[in-house]
Every structure is written in C-alpha cells, then in structure tokens.
Amino acid sequence: MSDAVPLLPSDFDATASPILPDNSIRVRTTGPLNLQGASNDTVLQRHRREGSTGQEPRRCCKKTPPNQRKAKYPIALVASTWGLLTNIERAIIIPTMWLFFIKYWGPDTAAEFYGSTLGVFSFSILIATPLFGYAGHYGISVKFLLLVANLLEVLGNLAYLCAHGPWAVFAGRLLAGIGASCEPPMYADLTRSTEINERTPFIIVLLLSRQVGLIFGPAFTLILERLNLKIFDMEINVYNGPGLVMACLWILHSILILIFYPILDKSGAFADDALKITQITSTKPNESAPTNKVEARLSGFRQYCFLTLYATIFASYYSVMALESVLSPVANRAFGWGPVEVSYIYIAASILVILVSTIMHFLSKCIEDRKLICIGLCFLVTSYLYLTVVIFTLDALGEWGKFLVVTGVGVHVIGMPFPLAISESLYTKFVPSPQLDHAQTILRTVINVAFLVGPFVGGSLQAHPSVVFLSMLLLNLIPLTMLLSRFSEFRVTSETPSERPSTTNRPSDSHLSV
Known part of the structure; x- marks a missing residue:
C-alpha cells in the first residue's frame, strides 16, 4: 500500500474527488517511499476512486467483481x-x-x-x-x-x-x-x-x-x-x-x-x-485494504x-x-x-x-x-x-x-x-x-x-x-x-487503464497517515 496521501481542500480528508483541479492536491509521505519518476499526476490518479471516470461509455477502468x-x-x-x-x-x-x-x-x-x-x-x-x-x-x-x-x-x-x-x-x-x-x-x-x-x-x-x-x-x-x-x-x-x-x-x-x-x-x-x-x-495489501490508521471522513458536501x-x-x-x-x-x-x-x-x-x-x-x-x-x-x-x-x-x-x-x-x-x-x-x-x-x-x-x-x-x-x-x-x-x-467544474475527469500506475514499486509495509 502506498504512503502517498492526497491532502484535499474543501473538507475532503482522504479521497480524491474528480471535481477538484490537479493543482489543488498536495502530497505528504510518512515513511520510506520510492516515487522516483512519479509525478504528482500519477499519485493523484492512483488515489482516484469512483467518480474518476469520464463520460465515454466504452472505457472501463476495472473489471466488475x-x-x-x-x-x-x-x-x-x-x-x-x-x-x-x-x-x-x-x-x-x-x-x-x-x-x-x-x-x-x-x-x-x-x-x-x-x-x-x-x-x-x-x-x-x-x-x-x-x-x-x-x-x-x-x-x-x-x-x-x-x-x-x-x-x-x-x-x-x-x-x-x-x-x-x-x-x-x-x-x-x-x-x-x-x-x-x-x-x-x-x-x-x-x-x-x-x-x-x-x-x-x-x-x-x-x-x-x-x-x-x-x-x-x-x-x-x-x-x-x-x-x-x-x-x-x-x-x-x-x-x-x-x-x-x-x-x-x-x-x-x-x-x-x-x-x-x-x-x-x-x-x-x-x-x-x-x-x-x-x-x-x-x-x-492493496489499495483498498482497510487500515485503522486512516480516517476517510467526508465533510465536503x-x-x-x-x-x-x-x-x-x-x-x-x-x-x-x-x-x-x-x-x-x-x-x-x-x-x-x-x-x-x-x-x-x-x-x-x-x-x-x-x-x-x-x-x-x-x-x-x-x-x-x-x-x-x-x-x-x-x-x-x-x-x-x-x-x-x-x-x-x-x-x-x-x-x-x-x-x-x-x-x-x-x-x-x-x-x-x-x-x-x-x-x-x-x-x-x-x-x-x-x-x-x-x-x-x-x-x-x-x-x-x-x-x-x-x-x-x-x-x-x-x-x-x-x-x-x-x-x-x-x-x-x-x-x-x-x-x-x-x-467547467461539473465535468467528470476520465481515467484510462494506461494512466493507472504500476503496483510493483509500492512498499508492502508502509502505512497511510492523514
């Protein structure tokens, strides 16, 4: 699981929202992390969840469980x-x-x-x-x-x-x-x-x-x-x-x-x-693994x-x-x-x-x-x-x-x-x-x-x-x-499979800190 956590404005604590511009995302790390060659956009795309997909009907970011x-x-x-x-x-x-x-x-x-x-x-x-x-x-x-x-x-x-x-x-x-x-x-x-x-x-x-x-x-x-x-x-x-x-x-x-x-x-x-x-x-561990060190609270309504x-x-x-x-x-x-x-x-x-x-x-x-x-x-x-x-x-x-x-x-x-x-x-x-x-x-x-x-x-x-x-x-x-x-703020951004970062460089013993 990655150490990088997007710190979001407007009261969003832990989950990136597609309505926020990329330049408003800040990243803080709390442990050893190898992000060589990784841009802020890559980190942002890693943390996009539901709502990060576009309007194109043919795209599919992940297979339905x-x-x-x-x-x-x-x-x-x-x-x-x-x-x-x-x-x-x-x-x-x-x-x-x-x-x-x-x-x-x-x-x-x-x-x-x-x-x-x-x-x-x-x-x-x-x-x-x-x-x-x-x-x-x-x-x-x-x-x-x-x-x-x-x-x-x-x-x-x-x-x-x-x-x-x-x-x-x-x-x-x-x-x-x-x-x-x-x-x-x-x-x-x-x-x-x-x-x-x-x-x-x-x-x-x-x-x-x-x-x-x-x-x-x-x-x-x-x-x-x-x-x-x-x-x-x-x-x-x-x-x-x-x-x-x-x-x-x-x-x-x-x-x-x-x-x-x-x-x-x-x-x-x-x-x-x-x-x-x-x-x-x-x-x-993976991106969706639960951790008691994260409080994913949403108060940005x-x-x-x-x-x-x-x-x-x-x-x-x-x-x-x-x-x-x-x-x-x-x-x-x-x-x-x-x-x-x-x-x-x-x-x-x-x-x-x-x-x-x-x-x-x-x-x-x-x-x-x-x-x-x-x-x-x-x-x-x-x-x-x-x-x-x-x-x-x-x-x-x-x-x-x-x-x-x-x-x-x-x-x-x-x-x-x-x-x-x-x-x-x-x-x-x-x-x-x-x-x-x-x-x-x-x-x-x-x-x-x-x-x-x-x-x-x-x-x-x-x-x-x-x-x-x-x-x-x-x-x-x-x-x-x-x-x-x-x-323009009501456009849902798209994420294609090629934009999703590889998981090979993710340390398995790291933790999230908000």
Whole structure:
C-alpha cells in the first residue's frame, strides 16, 4: 500500500474527488517511499476512486467483481419495484384525495385538510429518512429496514381505507410517509454494486419504473371508478379503495424483499464473502485494504458543485410535486374534470416520460451529464413561464385553455427526466464509495424537503395556481444559473487503464497517515 496521501481542500480528508483541479492536491509521505519518476499526476490518479471516470461509455477502468455482478440485479429489482409502488401510490391517491375529502366531509374540510395531509406525508419522510440512512450506515441490515418500512406502509394505507374522519386520513398518510423513508441505504447498496459507466443507465431504469407506476396508478383509478363494494359497514369505492390496493401491493413487495434482497457489506460484497475478502487483503495489501490508521471522513458536501446539484434536485422534485398537487383542483374548477380525466393526463404523461427516458438513455452515452442537465432545466424554465401566463389568462382562453394547459404540462414532462435522473447519477460520481450512506442520506433529505414543500405550496395555493407556477419558474432558474456560471467544474475527469500506475514499486509495509 502506498504512503502517498492526497491532502484535499474543501473538507475532503482522504479521497480524491474528480471535481477538484490537479493543482489543488498536495502530497505528504510518512515513511520510506520510492516515487522516483512519479509525478504528482500519477499519485493523484492512483488515489482516484469512483467518480474518476469520464463520460465515454466504452472505457472501463476495472473489471466488475463477481459479487457486484451478482448483487446489483436483485437490488435493482427491489429498488425499481419500490419506485414503481411509490408512484402508483402517489398517482392513485393524489388525484382522488381532494374529491375524497369533498365527498365525505364537505368542501370546507377539503380546503382545510388537503394541503396539510399532502404535506404530512412528505414531512414524515423528511424526519424519518435520516434515521433510516444512519441505521443502514451503522450496520443494521438494509433488508430488515425495508421490511419495517413496508409494514408501516401497509398500516398507513389500511388507516386510509378505514378512515372515519379527516384526521384518520391524516394519520394514515403520516404512517405511510415514515414507511416511504427507506431509500438511502437501498440506493447506497445499488451505487456500491454498480460501476460508474453503468450507473446512469441503472438510475434511468429506476426512473422508468417510477413512470410505469404513474401509468398503473391511473389504471387502478379507472378500475376503482367502477367499484362499489360494501364490507360490513364499510363502503369501498374510488376514494378510499386506493388504501386497500396499496396495502396488498406492499405486502407483495415485502415477499419480494424476503426472497431476493441480498445482505451486503460496505464494499458491495455479499456479507458471507466479507470474511474471505478481509482475510485475503490482510495477507496481501492493496489499495483498498482497510487500515485503522486512516480516517476517510467526508465533510465536503458544502462544495459549490454539491450545492448546485442539491438545488437542481430540490427544484425538480418541488416542481413535480407542486404541479401534481395543483393540477387536480385547477382542472376540476376550470374544466370540470374528475378523477377519470386527471388519470388520463397521468397516463399520457407517463408514456411520454418513458419515451423521453429511453432517448435519454442513449444520449447519456455520447453527451456529458452536465449538458443533459442544462437541456432539462431549459425545458422546465420554458414550461413554467408558459404555464404562468396561460393560467393567468385562462378565463379569456375559453375552450383553447384545455389544449394550452396540456401542452405546458407536456413540455414539463419532456424536460423533467433530465435533472431528476442525470443529476443524481452525476452526484454519485463525485462521492467516494465509503461515504455513500451519508451522501444518499443528504440527497434523500433534500428530495424529501422538496416533497414536503411542493405539495404544501401546491395544495395551499391551489386557488392561486399562477403563483405556484411562478415559484417553480424562479426555483429552476437558480440551479440553471449556478450550473452555467461554473460549467467547467461539473465535468467528470476520465481515467484510462494506461494512466493507472504500476503496483510493483509500492512498499508492502508502509502505512497511510492523514
């Protein structure tokens, strides 16, 4: 193992980040070291980990370990079905909740509880996400955490089904929100088990699964529209039926977790292989061998690039949730649309997202992540400026209003996959592997803040939709400006196999000192 340790600025202690220029890396040695003929660039390249690869799809810095090849597919299966069910739940409950309150408790109760009930779901996710993230980081099995989360989802949806008052609906969404908070450890496992050159396609697959959920959700709504059952004294219809559907689906997902989800260590290896790997590395030191003399702590999440990506992801998710929250009430008042018509919009939007994501999958192989993010943000800014004007003049547009609103939503749908998927992929390329739990916890917390603020603003200001779209416009202008002002810092540097130094001159008895 080499003695050379890059001392990084901006609070990075031990792992080089691809976003830092080479001239900001200093090397300190603590023991005998033969670096004759080795340049600082060679030392830097030796210490580049994940995130040091470029955008070229054909390059491959290292062969994927067999344990990663085995682990990534079952994790991707569970994560994609998780995303599928979360979006089915969102697409089946959000369009009908407003009418649920109106039918059972009247317009006044609907106006009072709609925004807060949407918000409490996101607020509970915001509070519980760091707890699940740190639980996974400190050794609790991700498989166990997922099963606990699914149990809470089942209980929350059963409360929604059996609600005898608006507070029961509120409590059910609170429980379901806590259950929907287990993404950080699951996404950290998926990131560890994938190579950087395949990570963007995997994240796009997760995005596609979510969009498929937005198709199945309205499809369930159309089925429930014809449902009118009575079990004992409880009536099951299109308004409370989503609780029954989602409870059954989360039970099936729990069975899937029990059968397929692997138990991994922090390197992405199966837990039963971890002891063998430790024994091998203890007898034959290498770059990845653990040492208790190194503290690889990452506290550099305040860097400009991370703040920009956080702003991008926050603005994108805020816009998605705010639009979905305000769309149903506006369409109901302006066009007389009910849950069926809104469901058709969701289905059409989901099909469009799937087409755009498929195109994006191929674009990601030849266009840099930073450029794809800019493309998406430009679409979003254009869409929200357009919708602000259209909604403000909606009364004067007559029958053309429907077409113009749907067109604006379509532009939003075209642009949204780019910042959602590509920003998250770029973020993981900048984060060292040992810190993925912390990084995913921070990222999911940012997303969950958007999930809290977006529905609350959209639901509370559903009587003033132009204000909602204007807020979406301003929020998306901020990350676009930040990204363009330091565009060069968001390029991921490449490392080819020829650039990686030979290990023949590395002393086997040296140690690292930070």
